[in-house]
Amino acid sequence: MASLPPVVWSDDVLRHEPRTEVWVGVPTPGTEVPDRARVLLEAVTAAGARVVPSSTYDDEMLRRVHDPAMLDHLRTVADDWAAGEYESLVGQDRVVPYVFPTPGMLDGLPFTPPAATHARAGVWCYDTMTLVGPGTWTAARAAVDVTLTAVDLVVGGSPSAYALVRPPGHHATRRAFGGSCYLNNAAVAAEAWRGHGAARVAVVDIDAHHGNGTQAVFWERGDVFYGSLHVDPGAGWFPHFVGHAGERGAGAGDGATYNRPLAPGTGDDGWLAALADVAERAGASGAEALVVSLGVDAAGADPESPLEVSTEGFRAAGEVLAGLGLPTVLVHEGGYDLGRLGRDTVAVLSAFGR
Amino acid sequence: MASLPPVVWSDDVLRHEPRTEVWVGVPTPGTEVPDRARVLLEAVTAAGARVVPSSTYDDEMLRRVHDPAMLDHLRTVADDWAAGEYESLVGQDRVVPYVFPTPGMLDGLPFTPPAATHARAGVWCYDTMTLVGPGTWTAARAAVDVTLTAVDLVVGGSPSAYALVRPPGHHATRRAFGGSCYLNNAAVAAEAWRGHGAARVAVVDIDAHHGNGTQAVFWERGDVFYGSLHVDPGAGWFPHFVGHAGERGAGAGDGATYNRPLAPGTGDDGWLAALADVAERAGASGAEALVVSLGVDAAGADPESPLEVSTEGFRAAGEVLAGLGLPTVLVHEGGYDLGRLGRDTVAVLSAFGR
Numbered sequence: 001m002a003s004l005p006p007v008v009w010s011d012d013v014l015r016h017e018p019r020t021e022v023w024v025g026v027p028t029p030g031t032e033v034p035d036r037a038r039v040l041l042e043a044v045t046a047a048g049a050r051v052v053p054s055s056t057y058d059d060e061m062l063r064r065v066h067d068p069a070m071l072d073h074l075r076t077v078a079d080d081w082a083a084g085e086y087e088s089l090v091g092q093d094r095v096v097p098y099v100f101p102t103p104g105m106l107d108g109l110p111f112t113p114p115a116a117t118h119a120r121a122g123v124w125c126y127d128t129m130t131l132v133g134p135g136t137w138t139a140a141r142a143a144v145d146v147t148l149t150a151v152d153l154v155v156g157g158s159p160s161a162y163a164l165v166r167p168p169g170h171h172a173t174r175r176a177f178g179g180s181c182y183l184n185n186a187a188v189a190a191e192a193w194r195g196h197g198a199a200r201v202a203v204v205d206i207d208a209h210h211g212n213g214t215q216a217v218f219w220e221r222g223d224v225f226y227g228s229l230h231v232d233p234g235a236g237w238f239p240h241f242v243g244h245a246g247e248r249g250a251g252a253g254d255g256a257t258y259n260r261p262l263a264p265g266t267g268d269d270g271w272l273a274a275l276a277d278v279a280e281r282a283g284a285s286g287a288e289a290l291v292v293s294l295g296v297d298a299a300g301a302d303p304e305s306p307l308e309v310s311t312e313g314f315r316a317a318g319e320v321l322a323g324l325g326l327p328t329v330l331v332h333e334g335g336y337d338l339g340r341l342g343r344d345t346v347a348v349l350s351a352f353g354r
Numbered sequence: 355m356a357s358l359p360p361v362v363w364s365d366d367v368l369r370h371e372p373r374t375e376v377w378v379g380v381p382t383p384g385t386e387v388p389d390r391a392r393v394l395l396e397a398v399t400a401a402g403a404r405v406v407p408s409s410t411y412d413d414e415m416l417r418r419v420h421d422p423a424m425l426d427h428l429r430t431v432a433d434d435w436a437a438g439e440y441e442s443l444v445g446q447d448r449v450v451p452y453v454f455p456t457p458g459m460l461d462g463l464p465f466t467p468p469a470a471t472h473a474r475a476g477v478w479c480y481d482t483m484t485l486v487g488p489g490t491w492t493a494a495r496a497a498v499d500v501t502l503t504a505v506d507l508v509v510g511g512s513p514s515a516y517a518l519v520r521p522p523g524h525h526a527t528r529r530a531f532g533g534s535c536y537l538n539n540a541a542v543a544a545e546a547w548r549g550h551g552a553a554r555v556a557v558v559d560i561d562a563h564h565g566n567g568t569q570a571v572f573w574e575r576g577d578v579f580y581g582s583l584h585v586d587p588g589a590g591w592f593p594h595f596v597g598h599a600g601e602r603g604a605g606a607g608d609g610a611t612y613n614r615p616l617a618p619g620t621g622d623d624g625w626l627a628a629l630a631d632v633a634e635r636a637g638a639s640g641a642e643a644l645v646v647s648l649g650v651d652a653a654g655a656d657p658e659s660p661l662e663v664s665t666e667g668f669r670a671a672g673e674v675l676a677g678l679g680l681p682t683v684l685v686h687e688g689g690y691d692l693g694r695l696g697r698d699t700v701a702v703l704s705a706f707g708r
Contacts (some may be wrong), residue, residue: 020379022379023444023452023472024440024444024446024449024450024452024472024475025374025376025381025446025448025450025452025485026381026446026450027379027380027381028444070458090377090380090382091380092378092379092380094379095378096378096379096380097378098376098377098378098379098481098483099480099481099482099483099532099592099593099594100454100456100476100480100481101456101457101595102455102456102457102476102477103455104477104478104480104527104529104530105480105527105530105532105566105593105595106527106570106595106596107527107528107529107530107567107570107571107573108570108574108604109566109569109570109573109596109601110596110601111595111596112587112588112595112596112598113595114587114590114594115587115588115589115590115594116590116591116594118377118378119590119592119594119595121378122454122456123456123458123595126453126454126455126456126458126459127453128376128379128452128453128482129452129453131379173458173460173461174461175458176456176458176459176461178459212459213461215463216462217461219461219462219463220462233466233468233469234469235469236468236469236470236473237470238453238473239453239459240453240468240469240470240473241459241460241465241466241467241468241473241477242460242463242464242465242466244466247463247464250462
């Protein structure tokens with residue numbers, strides 16, 4: 001049995017229970033469920049990993065990534081929702097936005113922050129899929145602590161560490177959440193590396209979806225490379241408006257963003273070729289540390305993507321990433337097929353455990 | 355029985371059947387129903403109004419108000435939705451957005467128009483309340499024809515005319531629809547007046563909600579005054595982000611926007627005092643023609659607002675507006691209490707029928 005990197009864990013990541021997602025107006029059972037974390041913990045434990053409890057951190061790194069007003073919203077909105085009695089009004093016990101201050105809505109008019117909680121929801125969340133309940137802040141904040149603990153393990157000498165977190169983070173921008181993500185753990189990890197003295201950091205995102213949030217956070221930054229391979233938004237996939245091949249960063253960040261959108265049905269060979277390309281650029285960026293946005297929803301039969309990657313594909317991906325030879329923190333993102341989730345994640349991690 | 359102004363009508367305004375609205379993730383029966391127009395037609399007919407069928411107009415005036423790309427979207431999206439098989443996929447036969455390219459989502463990233471119909475929906479519609487079905491374009495476009503016919507009646511010598519339309523329009527901006535509105539009939543009427551040579555036009559909006567769309571269309575225009583009295587968005591009411599007292603226009607339009615937000619429960623006296631103020635400013639604007647955004651949802655017991663205005667209040671409002679002595683087109687907007695809708699509308703119109 002291959003050894004694995006140390007795994008950081010907090011029970012609090014289980015406390016986010018969205019229960020439903022609303023897609024095109026239809027409430028459906030969500031796929032980003034607490035059992036994802038349980039399945040992952042079981043798999044890494046069975047594979048012999050050392051499980052390290054998370055430490056507690058203040059908000060300094062989090063505030064480098066996110067607008068403090070967004071953090072205030074996320075911290076308070078579930079209580080405000082309960083006080084607003086939306087449950088007795090229409091049977092909704094989760095925060096779901098319904099109106100959004102889009103550029104088309106404002107159309108040049110000045111924006112005033114709204115008074116109603118049901119309107120505030122759409123200022124900070126950009127979709128109807130990313131519900132907030134009583135445990136959401138606790139879980140998302142715990143995921144940040146888990147991530148920062150993993151960084152500290154590597155700073156302390158471990159060649160790599162795995163942050164076993166949910167909810168995921170890579171769709172959360174500096175000032176909005178969405179796509180089942182609330183706080184951008186991978187971006188926090190990259191900032192933490194910078195704080196520990198790494199002159200340049202690379203984020204490689206192998207989740208099946210483009211990490212629009214992480215890209216946004218570092219868009220104008222030359223010190224953090226962001227590279228992603230993902231199902232092509234141009235083929236109709238989330239995040240739809242962002243994640244295309246031509247996007248390369250701006251200003252000081254020009255050239256430090258690199259996207260490899262892939263056709264549905266790509267499979268192992270095309271996926272691994274794209275990963276080799278992204279990893280090569282990550283290595284060439286001069287990065288002194290690596291953050292892997294480790295989603296395994298590229299798996300065949302995953303309900304959220306069509307990339308058809310096998311467990312052997314994920315194992316090979318681990319080799320490519322470990323081959324960069326950089327101190328590495330792997331932060332969990334997507335992966336919604338509970339039958340493959342543990343196995344595929346262990347397959348990636350096993351390359352890092354020597 | 356007081357005589358009424360001529361009423362313009364098209365059967366096609368009945369063809370928009372949203373059936374549901376989605377509010378905070380909960381599908382609820384909509385209140386902007388075809389029966390609203392039936393009730394209104396019955397009431398004005400019973401009051402002895404002459405009902406004039408609408409004529410057909412090309413898109414020239416419509417394109418002065420709305421981005422042609424928004425019109426293309428609205429014209430085609432119901433067919434694209436049907437072709438996308440969202441009904442067999444999740445049981446949704448109406449177009450409902452779920453992800454929105456808000457400033458927070460894009461967060462400085464370049465925007466690419468999305469490939470998927472379910473993502474395109476959120477580019478052009480800013481809420482989950484404003485569903486598009488097979489008859490929506492036909493009805494909204496018919497409402498524009500009804501409105502333009504009413505303008506032509508007044509240009510042809512009638513002192514006033516009433517455009518009996520639904521869906522309403524005043525929440526539709528130049529490039530997005532929402533708030534149960536699709537095409538901005540009142541804005542089209544104002545543009546048509548301008549096209550007929552009126553140097554200045556005033557829009558007075560007595561709907562219970564702020565007409566953010568109309569305000570947006572004319573925000574930087576000095577030739578169209580927009581004045582509105584409405585329930586205060588600062589007290590938690592739609593359109594939430596816009597409609598506050600300090601908003602007065604910009605550039606050439608500075609001073610040509612005037613809002614009188616009102617507290618919930620205001621009642622006749624406060625509402626009529628605000629109307630007198632708005633009407634005075636409309637008159638002082640030098641307008642040569644008047645467009646009234648005639649919503650009657652300020653009525654007590656209306657499910658969509660708390661302004662508590664009586665039928666006598668609406669009658670008095672008609673007197674104030676008719677007292678301006680301007681050629682006037684009244685364009686229907688809101689009003690969702692089917693028991694009061696006809697009576698209150700006739701009360702306003704009766705001042706114009708002499």
